[in-house]
Amino acid sequence: MRFWKAFAVIGLFLSIVSGPQSRAQEEYPNRNITLLHGFGAGGNADVFARIIAEGLSQRLGKPVIVEARPGAGGTLASDRVAKAAPDGYTLIVLTGGHSVSGALQKSLPYKPVDDFQMISTVGFFPFVIAVNTNHKFRTLADLIAAAKEKPGSLTYSSVGVGTTQHLAGALLSSMTGIEMVHVPYRGGGGPINDLLGGQIDILVDSLTITAPQLAAGTIRGLAVTSPSPWFSIPNVPTVASTVPGYDVRSWLGLAGPKNMPQLIVDRLNRELRAVLETPAVREKLEAMGNEVRGSSPDEMRKLVTSEIERWKGVISDAKISQQ
Numbered sequence: 001m002r003f004w005k006a007f008a009v010i011g012l013f014l015s016i017v018s019g020p021q022s023r024a025q026e027e028y029p030n031r032n033i034t035l036l037h038g039f040g041a042g043g044n045a046d047v048f049a050r051i052i053a054e055g056l057s058q059r060l061g062k063p064v065i066v067e068a069r070p071g072a073g074g075t076l077a078s079d080r081v082a083k084a085a086p087d088g089y090t091l092i093v094l095t096g097g098h099s100v101s102g103a104l105q106k107s108l109p110y111k112p113v114d115d116f117q118m119i120s121t122v123g124f125f126p127f128v129i130a131v132n133t134n135h136k137f138r139t140l141a142d143l144i145a146a147a148k149e150k151p152g153s154l155t156y157s158s159v160g161v162g163t164t165q166h167l168a169g170a171l172l173s174s175m176t177g178i179e180m181v182h183v184p185y186r187g188g189g190g191p192i193n194d195l196l197g198g199q200i201d202i203l204v205d206s207l208t209i210t211a212p213q214l215a216a217g218t219i220r221g222l223a224v225t226s227p228s229p230w231f232s233i234p235n236v237p238t239v240a241s242t243v244p245g246y247d248v249r250s251w252l253g254l255a256g257p258k259n260m261p262q263l264i265v266d267r268l269n270r271e272l273r274a275v276l277e278t279p280a281v282r283e284k285l286e287a288m289g290n291e292v293r294g295s296s297p298d299e300m301r302k303l304v305t306s307e308i309e310r311w312k313g314v315i316s317d318a319k320i321s322q323q
Contacts, residue, residue: 028088028264029062036067036081037093038074039159040188044206045074048122048252049093051284055275056268064091070186073097073160075108082110086117086257088264093122096250097163099307103315104162106322112308117260118300120272121253123290126226127168128210128236129156130203130219132195140223140242143202147178155181156202157191162323165204167311168225168248174318175243195219206250207232207289225249232289251307253300265297 035053037045046068053064069077074097084090094116102112110116129140137143147154158165161184173180183200185191192210195203196218203210203219207230213219214233221236225248229238239246254272256265273294275281285292295303315322 028267029060031089032062033060033064033089033091034067035064035091035093036069036077037095038069038071038077038097038187039095040070040186040190041068042189043159043187044125044208045093045095045187045252047208047288048285051281052093052122052254052272052275055278055281056271059271059275070188071160073101073162073166073184075101075105075162078112078116079109081255081257082115084257086259086261088256088260088268091119091254091256091268094253094255094304095164096252096307097160097165099304100164100167100311101162102304102308103311104167104320104323113301113305115258116255116304117258117265118297118304119254119256119265119268120297121251121293121295121300121303122272122276123285123292124249124251125207125288125290126224126230126249127165127204127206128214128221128233129168129172129223129225129239130195130205130210130214130221131201132198133218133220135201135220137222138220140237140239143222144176144178144242147173147176147180151179152181154202155183155200156204157195157200158182158184158204159187159191160184164248164250167314167320169202169204170320171248171314171318172239172243172246174320175246192219211289230289232286251303253295253303255300269294269297 035049037049039045049066053066057064081092131137156169191203194200214221223239224230224236225239227240227247276292276294282292
């Protein structure tokens with residue numbers, strides 16, 4: 001009898017402790033969700049985040065509010081999410097720059113894999129190396145020749161130190177033996193505006209930023225960073241056609257802080273993948289030049305881990321200094 005009384009007391013205790021947590025998970029979400037990204041308004045991560053937020057808001061029945069927290073190549077936003085409560089109400093759109101920072105930065109205020117709960121990838125894309133249409137460069141070979149003739153005379157943009165755009169330019173410099181000046185921005189429309197205004201020579205940016213300008217004829221695409229021509233800009237040659245072996249592609253995905261309840265992770269993964277299968281959303285993302293592809297949380301975790309290792313190898317082989 002005493003045994004059964006003790007057992008009942010233990011059961012009551014466990015139900016009291018786990019009850020609120022279980023109910024919170026079952027009721028998720030019951031308030032607004034914040035979706036952060038680490039770059040400026042109007043940039044690639046911002047556009048992605050807003051498309052995802054709209055779809056998730058409809059699927060979850062609660063507003064998903066996008067918040068830009070630009071700076072330090074996305075690490076400010078990542079740090080905030082890594083330290084947030086793991087309740088599913090603070091999420092982030094991670095970019096390939098998250099893996100680049102993990103490889104390039106000597107120290108980060110968080111662990112780029114272990115401090116995050118990966119939820120699903122969203123899409124994959126290359127970058128475009130471009131100049132103002134008024135610029136004298138007609139080809140990537142022209143750029144390389146000019147840079148060799150006058151080392152340090154050309155400037156190229158990125159959306160922050162330690163971003164994939166930064167490494168794309170650094171890798172080009174390393175593989176061709178040229179020297180260019182890196183000009184980091186906080187993302188958004190700053191780089192393209194300064195390219196059009198003549199403040200910088202070369203733009204390295206995503207198709208979200210470059211495709212409309214290519215179509216309008218205001219910029220000239222010298223090369224795309226994928227190893228083969230990209231489906232949405234087939235007339236832009238690859239960097240690899242001039243610099244054999246060059247290959248830089250990036251990705252975006254949804255994540256949150258570690259230790260999120262599995263029920264919430266599963267719900268977010270299921271709803272996000274449903275959003276990505278929506279014809280209107282897929283058309284929007286593909287029109288921006290993205291290969292749309294969802295994943296399981298484990299697949300995204302493996303991607304981030306493998307990308308960090310890949311970039312460590314690139315940085316080492318190219319003798320790029322860690323920041």
